[in-house]
Amino acid sequence: MFKTRITELFGIQYPIIGGTMMHLAMADYTAAVSEAGGLGVLASANFKDMGLFRQALKDIKQKTQKPFAVNLNFFPALNQIDNNLSLDVMIDEGVRIVESSGHRAPEDLIGRVKKAGMKLMHKCVGVRYAKKAESIGADAITVVGYENGGATGTLDITTLCLVPRVVDSVKVPVIGGGGIGDGRGMAAVLALGAEGVILGTKLLLAAETPLHPEIKKRLCEASELDTQLILRSLGNTHRVWKNETTLKVAELEAKGAALEDLLPFISGMITKEKFQQASDGGMLACGQGIGLCRQVKPMAELLRDLAGEAQAALKRLNRLLPD
Numbered sequence: 001m002f003k004t005r006i007t008e009l010f011g012i013q014y015p016i017i018g019g020t021m022m023h024l025a026m027a028d029y030t031a032a033v034s035e036a037g038g039l040g041v042l043a044s045a046n047f048k049d050m051g052l053f054r055q056a057l058k059d060i061k062q063k064t065q066k067p068f069a070v071n072l073n074f075f076p077a078l079n080q081i082d083n084n085l086s087l088d089v090m091i092d093e094g095v096r097i098v099e100s101s102g103h104r105a106p107e108d109l110i111g112r113v114k115k116a117g118m119k120l121m122h123k124c125v126g127v128r129y130a131k132k133a134e135s136i137g138a139d140a141i142t143v144v145g146y147e148n149g150g151a152t153g154t155l156d157i158t159t160l161c162l163v164p165r166v167v168d169s170v171k172v173p174v175i176g177g178g179g180i181g182d183g184r185g186m187a188a189v190l191a192l193g194a195e196g197v198i199l200g201t202k203l204l205l206a207a208e209t210p211l212h213p214e215i216k217k218r219l220c221e222a223s224e225l226d227t228q229l230i231l232r233s234l235g236n237t238h239r240v241w242k243n244e245t246t247l248k249v250a251e252l253e254a255k256g257a258a259l260e261d262l263l264p265f266i267s268g269m270i271t272k273e274k275f276q277q278a279s280d281g282g283m284l285a286c287g288q289g290i291g292l293c294r295q296v297k298p299m300a301e302l303l304r305d306l307a308g309e310a311q312a313a314l315k316r317l318n319r320l321l322p323d
């Protein structure tokens, strides 16, 4: 249905990347995206134990024969994992595609990635970061506008402006996202010149995503007004689902709270636990596209519907053109 440099580069059916997600992008989620025809991205940062990381890679390969990727995390973290150790395991297990994301391009690891014959896509939020990643040898660039769920950086550029700017600034294929809630958004990002799209928020509602059903139900009722930016005071701005936890974090930040005061609300352990409870969901990254997400569906149906809607949107636009 869609043929782009991204579908060719990664050998996937749909030009859809299933955004990596802290605590959620485990083996089941990753395999489900790939098996559905997109590219699933396992979050290596979920695995401090390299034995469990290796097992997750084996699990994915057992669940799907299709291509998948692994994210290497370059965001600041309290308990930083050595990406070199993750890369050792990835090379050993034959991972073919790497995604890097965070506050810098993976200059220190690109040599190893290339030597192992892996493809690299780097995710960022601005033109200069995209150009930097291309200059060190990234095979594709992912950019997300600040509507997106998760880290937004500090530039605050919308998807509508950022994607074409990056498309015009690099030669490698671009994957665009931030705020895609349905196939119309997917078609729009492709119209901006991207050759692939990335979604995170929409996939929170996939049946295979390991979030408590009660949280998914509440997300189905959320609108585009139900997200907020937090953690800017720590230089780590995130767009999250607005709830009791995040309103408290924002209140503390406004009072000049230090990291220690915020930790009881934002620590990884607490966040992870809350995802499994019928609670307020804790600090759950979530983009403005949530206002367009209304139904929990199996991943295969979700991706099929998305691609179908995008195709319908493109046909509708075509009909607007007189012969």
Ligand SMILES: Cc1cc2nc3c(=O)[nH]c(=O)nc-3n(C[C@H](O)[C@H](O)[C@H](O)COP(=O)(O)O)c2cc1C
Pocket: 018, 019, 020, 021, 022, 024, 043, 045, 071, 073, 101, 102, 123, 144, 147, 148, 149, 150, 151, 177, 178, 179, 180, 198, 199, 200, 201, 202, 204, 284, 285, 286, 287, 288, 289
């Ligand atoms: C719950 C959640 C967790 C995420 N965790 C990460 C992460 O650990 N690393 C990362 O690079 N991106 C992370 N993201 C961002 C996604 O991979 C993707 O870039 C983003 O969700 C796309 O924008 P959208 O949410 O508007 O679709 C996360 C997103 C969500 C919704």
